[in-house]
Amino acid sequence: MPFPPKPVSHSRTTLTELMIPAYANFGGRVHGGTLLSLMDKVAYACSAKHAGQYCVTVSVDGVNFRQPVEVGELVSFMGSVNYVGRTSLVVGIKVIAENVKTGIVKHTNTSYFTMVAKDDADQPTEVPPLLLETPDDVRRFLEAIKRKELRASFGEHFDNAKTRMLLTENVGKLTNERCLLTDELQEKLL
Numbered sequence: 692m693p694f695p696p697k698p699v700s701h702s703r704t705t706l707t708e709l710m711i712p713a714y715a716n717f718g719g720r721v722h723g724g725t726l727l728s729l730m731d732k733v734a735y736a737c738s739a740k741h742a743g744q745y746c747v748t749v750s751v752d753g754v755n756f757r758q759p760v761e762v763g764e765l766v767s768f769m770g771s772v773n774y775v776g777r778t779s780l781v782v783g784i785k786v787i788a789e790n791v792k793t794g795i796v797k798h799t800n801t802s803y804f805t806m807v808a809k810d811d812a813d814q815p816t817e818v819p820p821l822l823l824e825t826p827d828d829v830r831r832f833l834e835a836i837k838r839k840e841l842r843a844s845f846g847e848h849f850d851n852a853k854t855r856m857l858l859t860e861n862v863g864k865l866t867n868e869r870c871l872l873t874d875e876l877q878e879k880l881l
Contacts, residue, residue, distance in 0.1 A: 707767040721761065763792075778818060
């Protein structure tokens with residue numbers, strides 16, 4: 692029995708949390724792992740709302756911290772399902788940090804979580820189609836398709852490069868890098 696489509700607006704979720712001192716890293720700023728954990732919660736909420744099932748994280752794309760997050764800032768994690776496959780969903784999450792004293796708001800990062808819906812037997816299960824209602828919905832869906840194509844192409848090229856990489860033919864590439872070979876290794880490779 693096919694599922695009726697669900698609109699992007701159905702999955703839209705925002706989590707806002709105060710960044711407390713316990714979240715700080717050794718540099719006094721909020722630890723990236725803390726932010727990733729909160730993003731993962733939002734990705735789960737969005738995907739589970741859309742799928743109506745338990746969902747698991749398969750991969751995360753685009754984790755680039757553009758600006759640091761400070762202790763004391765209010766951070767909002769805004770997510771929605773951007774794309775669905777048969778059993779997978781891509782959740783886009785935008786992270787905004789606000790300094791409540793100064794009123795300064797900054798976009799700290801955007802990430803894309805690929806989630807898979809699971810049934811009660813822990814097997815991948817089909818998800819409803821995504822109903823696109825706005826030009827932004829269409830753009831995000833198309834961008835997800837493009838990221839999927841690029842990831843597949845990169846993976847293929849990277850795997851081919853690894854299997855063809857011959858150390859003796861490529862060791863010269865290390866000349867201007869910040870590494871050294873032991874004397875024994877140099878003798879083996881050169």
